[in-house]
Amino acid sequence: MVNRWNNTFTRADITPEPLWLNRRAVLAGMAGAGALGGAVAAQEALVPNTWEEITTYNNFYEFGTGKTDPSDNAGDMVTDPWEITIDGLVDNPGTFTLSDLIADMTMEERLYRFRCVEAWSMVIPWNGFELADLLEKAGAQSGATHVAFETAVLPDVMPGVRRNVIDFPYVEGLRLDEAMHPLTIMATGIYDRPLANQSGAPIRLVVPWKYGFKSIKSIVRITLTDEQPATTWNKISDREYGFYSNVNPEVDHPRWSQASERMIGGGLFSSRQDTLMFNGYPEVASLYDGMDLTTNY
Numbered sequence: 001m002v003n004r005w006n007n008t009f010t011r012a013d014i015t016p017e018p019l020w021l022n023r024r025a026v027l028a029g030m031a032g033a034g035a036l037g038g039a040v041a042a043q044e045a046l047v048p049n050t051w052e053e054i055t056t057y058n059n060f061y062e063f064g065t066g067k068t069d070p071s072d073n074a075g076d077m078v079t080d081p082w083e084i085t086i087d088g089l090v091d092n093p094g095t096f097t098l099s100d101l102i103a104d105m106t107m108e109e110r111l112y113r114f115r116c117v118e119a120w121s122m123v124i125p126w127n128g129f130e131l132a133d134l135l136e137k138a139g140a141q142s143g144a145t146h147v148a149f150e151t152a153v154l155p156d157v158m159p160g161v162r163r164n165v166i167d168f169p170y171v172e173g174l175r176l177d178e179a180m181h182p183l184t185i186m187a188t189g190i191y192d193r194p195l196a197n198q199s200g201a202p203i204r205l206v207v208p209w210k211y212g213f214k215s216i217k218s219i220v221r222i223t224l225t226d227e228q229p230a231t232t233w234n235k236i237s238d239r240e241y242g243f244y245s246n247v248n249p250e251v252d253h254p255r256w257s258q259a260s261e262r263m264i265g266g267g268l269f270s271s272r273q274d275t276l277m278f279n280g281y282p283e284v285a286s287l288y289d290g291m292d293l294t295t296n297y
């Protein structure tokens with residue numbers, strides 16, 4: 001596997017896999033007690049967990065809004081075969097099987113900090129390929145300015161969809177230059193293993209300088225367009241979740257500060273650190289030259 005863009009972190013920085021899988025449990029423990037005491041208590045409580053238990057905390061509203069709903073319910077989603085439609089302003093539109101689509105993509109491991117909008121972060125070893133390679137293969141047309149993404153809507157296996165807990169399909173979007181940036185990847189695995197269904201199998205977006213909720217899961221449609229696409233969290237609360245959602249320590253969430261974050265794992269595993277502009281990926285700053293990132297949050 002090729003390794004590029006890994007200069008920020010070394011393997012020693014990777015959040016241990018049990019903590020990645022358990023981060024919401026760890027954070028739940030931290031919320032109730034003093035930060036360290038709670039984390040230690042949660043961590044100790046995690047040691048005997050089974051695989052089933054430790055993949056129990058996710059956000060994937062198609063399977064329900066509870067943290068255990070995705071792992072309880074996502075098992076019946078069939079992710080192989082999987083089809084993705086690429087349409088809109090492209091020269092080569094169509095519906096492709098995932099295996100055909102990724103056959104000539106260069107798979108890489110990327111070690112990225114994952115900064116959740118809830119003010120915690122981890123370092124994750126994703127497996128995937130650059131979205132730019134896919135968009136080049138699709139033949140983005142000169143009029144295209146944005147890329148829209150859509151998650152599968154499978155009422156038979158998605159209880160959250162059956163209950164209409166939010167408006168489905170779950171949708172996300174990027175500006176075309178953001179989508180073409182070499183840091184933007186489509187992930188098919190974590191820790192050299194295929195994504196679990198509740199983690200967004202078989203393919204999910206990862207944009208490391210943006211808050212984690214931009215990483216739309218289980219993608220079935222990618223549309224090149226000439227207008228800014230709607231995004232699910234922006235539709236739910238535009239005051240709290242903007243289209244850009246770049247990690248920015250100077251723009252607080254209306255209900256909490258974004259100036260710092262809890263680092264899960266690594267040494268003292270819940271130490272706090274200052275949040276970095278663009279989540280520590282300054283190479284993307286030029287994408288936003290001349291923009292006011294306070295109003296374009």
Ligand code: MTE
Nearest residue numbers: 058059060061151170199212213215216217
């Ligand atoms: N994608 C879809 N299709 N549905 C969702 O509900 N939740 C988002 C994002 N992608 C979500 C989604 C949110 S709010 C977060 S924080 C991350 O997925 C959570 O990813 P994780 O469960 O792997 O931590």
